[in-house]
Amino acid sequence: MSEQRLKGKRVLLTQAADYMGPATVELFAEHGAEVIADESDLTQPGAAQEIVDAAGHIDVLVANLAADARFGIMTIDTDDDVWHTAFDVMVHPLHRLCRAVLPQMYARRSGKIVVYGSATGVKSIPGSTAYSTARTAQIGYVRAVGMEAASHNVQINLVAQNFVESEAYFPLEFQKTPEFKQLLATVPIGRLATGREDALFALFLASNESDFFVGQSIPFSGGWAQ
Amino acid sequence: MSEQRLKGKRVLLTQAADYMGPATVELFAEHGAEVIADESDLTQPGAAQEIVDAAGHIDVLVANLAADARFGIMTIDTDDDVWHTAFDVMVHPLHRLCRAVLPQMYARRSGKIVVYGSATGVKSIPGSTAYSTARTAQIGYVRAVGMEAASHNVQINLVAQNFVESEAYFPLEFQKTPEFKQLLATVPIGRLATGREDALFALFLASNESDFFVGQSIPFSGGWAQ
């Protein structure tokens, strides 16, 4: 690998041990980024501001906000705890992170925010009401912030992913079941993406190759979300 | 008016004095509905369950959740209060209302939920981050619940409106300004909708004419949101 598409960029990555964290750390480092791989619990109100302050100069924020994969909870069984947890983990920290990091990016008229979101934010499945609603909120947030940030030459975009390899969402044991095969039949490409493939799209959105993308949420789901 | 499209239906309408409340009360009553025009403060956690319990049999829930129109607050100035208020007013009560009313509708295999939402949930404008994000969350919620409720023959759909006459959003004084004219130039139809026009669409979604609509958020914005 010789072309380094993030050469010299300082990247703050949240929940670095979860969801798309590990694949991102590896690929972004290969591309010359200095990755600050944070593992703080961002449900704490002050945490977002703290890690941004501690990081100093940030060229790229990767908002990797991972909830437990709790599907199969119907709307009428979605109690306040399940409901609020989805927002506390995926939605509110996203705003606190952006609010903390945008001022320095605006001042430099340069910066990128990449959000690892979900295709369930554009296409829903029964039993995921709290989760999908929070993921849809992320999409609205990215669009709204995108419109504003564009005039400061800062871009925020979202990977609306599904069917990406992940021990949390698609454990290897589950992948051996007929239920999984049935699920995969709903994905036109007929396979899971690797974490690296997913990170390659995030790399595009983190690099200056995507300067003209504004507030977009782009499906990454093998054709599942048309 | 002789055809009564909601004849004999019991309708629970929330925040009946605000937003689309008054126009809805009037039109739905003309169409034979018995409207329970509630004015409770639904930001209180137990309130949704209480008004549903008090109402008894509900054929149609009209979730009319109106926030103060506070635009012009940029993302970086959106403090925790502004942020959470948007969710406390527009998002969390929506779930609590649906959770309370769906069981009786499922039991009867019949019922409609109509949400007065916003076109800012599909198209954003600078200075409305908290508001648009909450409105987008409503859209995700309606889609998610819609998929589940369909199998119980219950329908939930959303009016994604903008540019509807309303003292809160478009005060008469504002309508005389050049700024308003400029704003209206972004609306292909070139005028505001009346509250009655808006309620006529809600009437369609509340009646059995829309039994085949599932979890949809339909723009009502004079062409503003394409």
Added chain:
Amino acid sequence: MSEQRLKGKRVLLTQAADYMGPATVELFAEHGAEVIADESDLTQPGAAQEIVDAAGHIDVLVANLAADARFGIMTIDTDDDVWHTAFDVMVHPLHRLCRAVLPQMYARRSGKIVVYGSATGVKSIPGSTAYSTARTAQIGYVRAVGMEAASHNVQINLVAQNFVESEAYFPLEFQKTPEFKQLLATVPIGRLATGREDALFALFLASNESDFFVGQSIPFSGGWAQ
């Protein structure tokens, strides 16, 4: 039925014997419309202009353009005949009809065009490339014309339907097969719509209740197209 929602309106309906024709004739007549139920072959270049000229005053055009349901033809097997037929039947006549009827509507600053389109224009299925592409073109057309017509107070909108009862698309014999059951499992509502339900939505779009709808294509598919 006493409220007549199309009272005194002259409606030109194309391909009146096919697709949504019969259900539309029946319902619109009940609502007081004078329906000109045309059955001309609109693939002939001059035909659209001729039927519009012959009809005289037209308040509502219902563009019901029905192709043979020829699914299961893969892209690489879609020869020029299959390809062009889709456009000749569904796309080109739509423009010729609108071009012929819009001037009188613009002159009166009043008029409605309702297009019976398809949800395959927003969500595709293998083996329907020519058909879905033509249906998507209709959606683009309605949006484009809608933006222009709005400034003349004329509205054009489209019913993006699927899973509506129809001998052509869902023959009764087919409805008894396991293949049909499997297909229906992809429709959250779990049933076909009746033609009358579909026509009820067209009625809404044809009436003055929908004056604020501009160039929209609205899914009518029981939740299939989210």
Added chain:
Amino acid sequence: MSEQRLKGKRVLLTQAADYMGPATVELFAEHGAEVIADESDLTQPGAAQEIVDAAGHIDVLVANLAADARFGIMTIDTDDDVWHTAFDVMVHPLHRLCRAVLPQMYARRSGKIVVYGSATGVKSIPGSTAYSTARTAQIGYVRAVGMEAASHNVQINLVAQNFVESEAYFPLEFQKTPEFKQLLATVPIGRLATGREDALFALFLASNESDFFVGQSIPFSGGWAQ
């Protein structure tokens, strides 16, 4: 430039002298592609098959189908010539190209098709009915073919662009006018993209980095199409 993201790939590029042709030739060559820069008139029925046959092995097809930029023609003034030209240039050749190239890609279970389309296919502007309709048809086509091709491990995606530097769409003289400034005010990012920026996105879609993208049309418009 040392990482060559298209190393050893044979790329067939159509209308190589027009639209995004020159920027694509330059960038793709830098990335190690062997670009067959075709300039045939693809409105001729046999032409697509001929250039594909002549090219032999094709890893990537870049369907760059450029129409004259003829805006300002209202729907009612869109005569048959303007109308059909849009389809003859942008839509029908797209199908003929794909039909010709897909069999070899299916046989190898490998291949990419990138379409330079338009954001007017998702958001319309008055005076562009024929053009926008044709561009929307391309989006439907890409979605439909994408669903099928995915099962053969072949990907087709579309760049839904607008506001990209181009002598045809934004002549330098026009860029000096107040009209242009006004137009640019509708683009959140407030500038045109360079051809190279656009080609960088096409590069992503042409490379194996985008193997999980299926039938997608992704806006590239600086936030104009939300």
